[in-house]
Amino acid sequence: xxxxxxxxxxxxxxxxxxxxxxxxxxxxxxxxxxxxxxxxxxxxxxxxxxxxxxxxxxxxxxxxxxxxxxxxxxxxxxxxxxxxxxxxxxxxxxxxxxxxxxxxxxxxxxxxxxxxxxxxxxxxxxxxxxxxxxxxxxxxxxxxxxxxxxxxxxxxxxxxxxxxxxxxxxxxxxxxxxxxxxxxxxxxxxxxxxxxxxxxxxxxxxxxxxxxxxxxxxxxxxxxxxxxxxxxxxxxxxxxxxxxxxxxxxxxxxxxxxxxxxxxxxxxxxxxxxxxxxxxxxxxxxxxxxxxxxxxxxxxxxxxxxxxxxxxxxxxxxxxxxxxxxxxxxxxxxxxxxxxxxxxxxxxxxxxxxxxxxxxxxxxxxxxxxxxxxxxxxxxxxxxxxxxxxxxxxxxxxxxxxxxxxxxxxxxxxxxxxxxxxxxxxxx
Amino acid sequence: xxxxxxxxxxxxxxxxxxxxxxxxxxxxxxxxxxxxxxxxxxxxxxxxxxxxxxxxxxxxxxxxxxxxxxxxxxxxxxxxxxxxxxxxxxxxxxxxxxxxxxxxxxxxxxxxxxxxxxxxxxxxxxxxxxxxxxxxxxxxxxxxxxxxxxxxxxxxxxxxxxxxxxxxxxxxxxxxxxxxxxxxxxxxxxxxxxxxxxxxxxxxxxxxxxxxxxxxxxxxxxxxxxxxxxxxxxxxxxxxxxxxxxxxxxxxxxxxxxxxxxxxxxxxxxxxxxxxxxxxxxxxxxxxxxxxxxxxxxxxxxxxxxxxxxxxxxxxxxxxxxxxxxxxxxxxxxxx
Ligand SMILES: [Zn+2]
Numbered sequence: 001x002x003x004x005x006x007x008x009x010x011x012x013x014x015x016x017x018x019x020x021x022x023x024x025x026x027x028x029x030x031x032x033x034x035x036x037x038x039x040x041x042x043x044x045x046x047x048x049x050x051x052x053x054x055x056x057x058x059x060x061x062x063x064x065x066x067x068x069x070x071x072x073x074x075x076x077x078x079x080x081x082x083x084x085x086x087x088x089x090x091x092x093x094x095x096x097x098x099x100x101x102x103x104x105x106x107x108x109x110x111x112x113x114x115x116x117x118x119x120x121x122x123x124x125x126x127x128x129x130x131x132x133x134x135x136x137x138x139x140x141x142x143x144x145x146x147x148x149x150x151x152x153x154x155x156x157x158x159x160x161x162x163x164x165x166x167x168x169x170x171x172x173x174x175x176x177x178x179x180x181x182x183x184x185x186x187x188x189x190x191x192x193x194x195x196x197x198x199x200x201x202x203x204x205x206x207x208x209x210x211x212x213x214x215x216x217x218x219x220x221x222x223x224x225x226x227x228x229x230x231x232x233x234x235x236x237x238x239x240x241x242x243x244x245x246x247x248x249x250x251x252x253x254x255x256x257x258x259x260x261x262x263x264x265x266x267x268x269x270x271x272x273x274x275x276x277x278x279x280x281x282x283x284x285x286x287x288x289x290x291x292x293x294x295x296x297x298x299x300x301x302x303x304x305x306x307x308x309x310x311x312x313x314x315x316x317x318x319x320x321x322x323x324x325x326x327x328x329x330x331x332x333x334x335x336x337x338x339x340x341x342x343x344x345x346x347x348x349x350x351x352x353x354x355x356x357x358x359x360x361x362x363x364x365x366x367x368x369x370x371x372x373x374x375x376x377x378x379x380x381x382x383x384x385x386x387x388x389x390x391x392x393x394x395x396x397x398x399x400x401x402x403x404x405x406x407x408x409x410x411x412x413x414x415x416x417x418x419x420x421x422x423x424x425x426x427x428x
Numbered sequence: 429x430x431x432x433x434x435x436x437x438x439x440x441x442x443x444x445x446x447x448x449x450x451x452x453x454x455x456x457x458x459x460x461x462x463x464x465x466x467x468x469x470x471x472x473x474x475x476x477x478x479x480x481x482x483x484x485x486x487x488x489x490x491x492x493x494x495x496x497x498x499x500x501x502x503x504x505x506x507x508x509x510x511x512x513x514x515x516x517x518x519x520x521x522x523x524x525x526x527x528x529x530x531x532x533x534x535x536x537x538x539x540x541x542x543x544x545x546x547x548x549x550x551x552x553x554x555x556x557x558x559x560x561x562x563x564x565x566x567x568x569x570x571x572x573x574x575x576x577x578x579x580x581x582x583x584x585x586x587x588x589x590x591x592x593x594x595x596x597x598x599x600x601x602x603x604x605x606x607x608x609x610x611x612x613x614x615x616x617x618x619x620x621x622x623x624x625x626x627x628x629x630x631x632x633x634x635x636x637x638x639x640x641x642x643x644x645x646x647x648x649x650x651x652x653x654x655x656x657x658x659x660x661x662x663x664x665x666x667x668x669x670x671x672x673x674x675x676x677x678x679x680x681x682x683x684x685x686x687x688x689x690x691x692x693x694x695x696x697x698x699x700x701x702x703x704x705x706x707x708x709x710x711x712x713x714x715x716x717x718x719x720x721x722x723x724x725x726x727x728x729x730x731x732x733x734x735x736x737x738x739x740x741x742x743x744x745x746x747x748x749x750x751x752x753x754x755x756x757x758x759x760x761x762x763x764x
Contacts, residue, residue, distance in 0.1 A: 189685065197652035203555035203576030203621060274556030275444040318443045318534050318564070320554035322575070394442070407442060 001422055002046050003027040008037045009050025009383065013057060014355035015372035024055055026379035029421045034373065050383050053416055054350065057358040058090025058120075058380030060371045061331065063154075063179075063234055063258060063306035066092070066122070069110060070099025075311040075400045078117035080331070083309075083399035085426035087331040088415040090120045090380035091362070091370045092309075096127040097155040103127035103138050105146035112147050120420045121380070123149045123367060128158050128167045128178065137166055140174045149365045152179035154234055157215055159185060165222050172229040177256075177365060179232045180219050182241060183282065187211040192322045194268045194283040202274065204321065207283055213240035220248040223255060232364055233257040235308045237282035239292035246301045256364045257296075258306035261330060261337045262405065264293040270405060276317045276324035277405040280310065294346060297356065304361035307334050311401030329399045333392055333406045335384065339413030343386070350386065379422035388414040443534070448562040451755045452569045456580040456625045461603060461632060468588055468598030471743075471750040479512065482749075487514035489756050492545035494536065494561075495521040495572070496552045501717055501741055502572050502582075506549050509748035515756070518545070533557060534564040541565045547755045550574070568755035570748075576619050576682065581751055582716050583625035585743040587633075589736050590672055592743075593712045606635035612666040614640040614697055615676030615724050617650055619683075622716045623676060624653065631656025640666045641697060644686050645678070663697050667707035674714040675699050675725045694723065701728040712736050 004026040011022040011034065023040045025033040033040050061084065067075040077094075084092050094111060096102035102111065108124045116122075126148035130136040132155065140151055151171050158164045158180060171178045188207045193199050195206025216233055223231045236242055236257045248255045262280065267287045270278040278284055296302045310327025317324050338357065342348040362371030369377040391410045394402040418426040448454065459467070474482060491510045495503055503519070510517045520540070531539075533552070540548055547568045550558050555575030562569040573579040591598060596605060611630055617623045617639050627637045627650075637657045639650055651659050660666040667673060678688070699713060713725075713734045721727050730737060 195649075197649045200618075200647065200649045201624070201653055203574070203578070203624060273444070273559045275442075277442060277444065314443075315532070315534075318560070319532060320552065320560060321556045322554050402442075407445075 001028070002044060003032070003042050004048060004379070004419065004422060005040060005042045005045040006048045006050050006055055006381065006383065009053045009055035011055045011373065012351055012354055013373040014351045015057070015359035016374060018373070019351050024373065024381065026381065026419065026422045029379050031373050031375055031377045031379055033375070048383070048417065052385065053383045054386050056354050056382050056384070057371050057373050058382050058418060058420060059088045059335065059357045060091045060361045060367060061089050061307050061309065061334070062093040062304055062361045062365050063260070064092045064094055064309040064331065065097065065311070065327065066094045067311060068098060068116065069107065073400070074313055077111065077122060078119070079398065079400045080309065080311070081119040081122060083329065083397060084331045085119045085418045085420065086398050086415065087333070088335045088382035088384060088418055089331060090382070090418060090420040090425070091123060091367055092120065093123045093125050093149060093365060095154045096125055096152065097132060101127045101132045103130055103132070105142050108143060108146040108148050119425045121370070123147070123365070125149060125179065126151045128153045129163065132156055134159055134163055137163070137170055140170050140176055144174050144176055148176070149367065150177045150179050150232065152181065152234065154179060154181045157181050157183050157185060161218065161222065164219060165225065168222055168226040168229040168231065172226055177230040177232045179234050180215070181234050182212050182215040182219065182236070183207070184211045184215045192279060192283070193271060194285045196268065196286055198268045198271065202271065209238045209240050209289070212238045212282060213244055216241040216244045220244060220253060220255060223248070223253050230254045230256070235260045235263065235282055235306065236302070237263045237285050237293070238289050242292055242296045242301060246296070249301070256303040257301070258304040258361070259293045259297060259302045260306060260308045261334050262328060264290060264297060265337050265341055266290070266405065274321040275405065276319065276321055277328060277403050279321060279324055279326055280308070280328055281326035294341070297342060298346060298348060302356070303364050305334065305338055305356045306361060307331055311399050312403050313401060314403070317403045329397065329401055329404050331399065332397055333404065333409070333411070335415060336390070336392065336411030336413050337406070339386060340411045344412055379419060381419040382415060383417040384413055384415045386413050388412070390414045443560070443563050446563040448559060449566060449568040452558070452562050453580050453751055453755070454558040454562065454569060454571045455578050456583045456629045458580070461601065464584070464587070464629070465598060465601040467584060467747070467750045467754060468591070468601055470753060471588060471746040472598055474513070474749040474753065475746040482512055483514035485513040485753055486510070486756055489515045489546055490544045491515045491517050491547050491549065491752065492540045493517060493519045493549045494540065494551070495519065497522070497573070499551055499572070501744065502551065505741070505744040506570070506572060506748050509745050510752055512745070513749055513752055515752065533560055537561045537565040541567055547752065570751055570755060573621055575621065577621050578625045579621040579716070580625050581744070581748055582622050583629045585740060585747040586626055586674070586714060586716070587629060588743045588747060589714060589740050590712070592739070593672070593736065601633065603632070604634040606630060606633040609635045609672065610638060610670045611635050611672040611674065612638040612640055612670040613674045613676065614663055614666065614699070615645065616678045617641050617646040617676070619645070619679040620676050626674065627657050628654050638666045638670065642693065644688060664703065664707045667703070667711065670708060670711050672712045672714065673699065673708055674716070676716070677718065677720045677724050690723070698724060698726065699729050700726040701732070704729055704734065714740060716740065
């Protein structure tokens with residue numbers, strides 16, 4: 001593999017507080033040198049002209065559903081990672097709610113095998129309990145050794161107090177974070193959207209805010225009992241749950257959280273006349289909750305933007321609202337939406353915004369040498385034009401599934417090139 | 429900020445982006461007041477017409493009834509209405525067809541269209557089902573009740589019943605036609621598509637709607653459904669203000685774990701002879717059916733002189749004739 005010299009871009013590396021015009025040399029899969037434009041001499045390197053572009057660490061998404069093994073008709077590791085590359089991502093963390101559930105080192109290794117054809121780095125996340133049934137813990141040390149970076153029963157909560165406590169203890173022992181899908185399913189049976197006046201009008205059963213915040217509060221109480229444990233709240237969507245995280249963190253607990261772009265871009269009104277492309281779990285919430293997500297992002301409470309990329313086949317979404325599966329793809333729209341909303345509209349500085357999509361999520365799940373352009377780190381880079389306006393068309397998506405609510409949306413900030421391990425994995 | 433732009437590049441990707449045939453009736457809010465007036469007038473015209481003549485309106489037109497829930501009065505009412513206008517009807521119900529074998533609503537709709545159906549009447553246990561069917565087939569779809577969402581033909585027949593009681597001609601239907609009229613809807617509001625359709629329609633004509641029931645069956649958010657709606661927990665108090673009272677049954681099949689003390693419920697919210705005599709001796713008593721006698725209403729009230737229950741059923745056929753004529757166009761080529 002030839003070295004790559006990326007010239008004259010605006011280098012943004014939030015982990016190192018770097019924001020300057022610079023050349024970047026990638027060699028042998030690593031960041032090899034950074035210097036003022038024109039200063040790096042690299043004979044034989046391929047050249048990329050990055051004038052007018054941001055050169056940032058490859059983006060990191062710690063919450064995706066790649067659907068393999070078992071549901072290749074929705075997505076495969078190959079197609080999902082290509083969509084990720086098109087969205088500027090170079091590392092994704094794959095949720096374990098596959099068929100079978102990723103609760104064994106064999107499945108983890110299968111996901112990591114070169115035959116899967118991943119275009120970028122995939123980090124499997126282990127189930128917390130056998131089959132994600134919420135009953136029996138699995139061997140986290142073995143899962144970690146196979147390559148798992150966290151444990152979760154995502155799609156479902158780890159509901160029982162005893163089992164959650166045991167999960168926190170066992171995960172702390174091997175140094176893995178516990179990711180919680182915070183939904184008290186005892187309160188959400190038959191629910192398909194957020195509780196409130198919109199649900200009443202549509203005649204749909206609504207999930208209350210408390211079904212999320214109650215479980216987050218419970219988890220925080222348990223976390224306080226376990227030394228060294230790390231709780232990460234997945235796809236947080238309500239003000240009340242965010243407040244609980246904020247307060248817990250003030251009291252020194254190791255709790256982190258992520259927010260999905262759809263939860264800070266859309267509210268429950270987007271469902272319109274039962275558009276299943278606006279159905280996900282947690283559901284789109286009230287406008288006040290959406291605003292609270294923005295606030296939590298701006299004030300630093302939110303550690304990461306994670307897409308919860310959840311592809312589904314068209315025939316699955318073309319059902320009655322309550323029968324359609326939850327989730328939307330998000331990898332190809334995350335950067336454009338984040339730039340448009342957080343940077344353009346809410347004036348969030350670019351470096352802070354980028355950190356939410358790279359260095360901070362990488363540190364939440366301890367992904368070594370990812371999300372940064374430190375010398376010696378992985379040669380994972382995204383080049384994007386922060387001012388280019390473009391329109392997202394679902395039909396152009398590289399994901400197998402097109403169930404996005406953002407079809408036809410215009411957004412700002414477009415990925416030009418994605419480089420993973422020193423190899424160009426996407427360019428436009 | 430991101431904004432939705434032109435759909436033309438990618439409209440194929442989303443079924444929900446496809447249009448609904450304008451002669452459909454899915455939500456009562458689809459109709460302007462003018463359309464409500466025309467439907468009511470057409471209902472009267474069709475009802476009066478000589479049956480031989482009437483049977484020419486939709487002669488040999490094909491109407492499919494697609495029923496995923498059991499229904500006696502609504503199904504029969506639509507069926508009689510279609511036949512009175514000369515249409516051929518076919519009934520597809522969940523007990524006797526491929527829909528039991530797991531065929532999707534979309535595929536069933538497309539099959540019915542391929543078989544020549546020109547209009548589909550849908551009863552679905554799923555809120556919003558009619559939108560999916562309309563978007564998938566492009567045909568006019570008449571909502572015969574979808575989940576907890578709406579039952580718009582019921583709201584129209586209820587309005588016809590109310591107008592007759594108040595001695596108002598349908599030609600008078602306008603923004604303030606029901607000014608000064610208070611309608612109480614009492615019972616299991618949460619699960620009732622009839623309640624939603626009526627509560628969205630009546631205030632448009634100037635009526636005040638009081639929703640009445642205990643909190644588990646009537647959440648506070650119900651008042652935000654639309655303008656002109658208030659919540660009153662005291663049934664007697666609601667009755668004293670009302671010219672019209674609509675009782676609803678408790679939908680046990682939709683309670684989903686909700687626990688209710690039925691003794692306490694009937695004590696507070698049952699329409700019985702004593703209560704009606706004391707607080708609403710002149711009010712019109714309505715009920716969309718099915719009635720559970722001794723529960724939300726007692727026989728002396730249901731069968732008594734104030735009851736409009738049978739008239740509601742009669743009005744159903746007339747309204748549904750008008751909706752079918754509107755959906756399919758008429759022999760005169762005019763649409764209501
Ligand atoms: Zn989840």
